[in-house]
Amino acid sequence: MKKLTLVMSLKAQQDVCDYLRMMPQVHGFTLSHVEGHSEQSETNPMLSVRDKVVGYTPHARIDVVLGAVEISDVLKALKDLREEGHIKDLFYWVSPVDKSGYL
Numbered sequence: 001m002k003k004l005t006l007v008m009s010l011k012a013q014q015d016v017c018d019y020l021r022m023m024p025q026v027h028g029f030t031l032s033h034v035e036g037h038s039e040q041s042e043t044n045p046m047l048s049v050r051d052k053v054v055g056y057t058p059h060a061r062i063d064v065v066l067g068a069v070e071i072s073d074v075l076k077a078l079k080d081l082r083e084e085g086h087i088k089d090l091f092y093w094v095s096p097v098d099k100s101g102y103l
Helices: 010-022 049-054 068-083
Strands: 002-009 030-036 057-066 091-096
Touching (some): 002 068, 010 030, 010 057, 010 068, 057 068, 068 091
Antiparallel strands (some): 030 057
């Protein structure tokens, strides 16, 4: 098993969540609101005036545990969604999951 982590703008959150809920490979996920800290360049088009003042950009983070095949399917579907223009600036990474379960 692996954990797929997605980080996106708050604007993309609803579209990505709706899309994941429709996917048969995804049985559930965790959504968190996080702060993105990076270079505070005046020429960075992703930073609003508010972001430049407070020093971070608000983002949403989704964590979902899937099998390797399912992760490939989900990533391909998200890439298709991006190409259709529904989302942009979606950052992801995949991490191994040694164990999971309920206690």
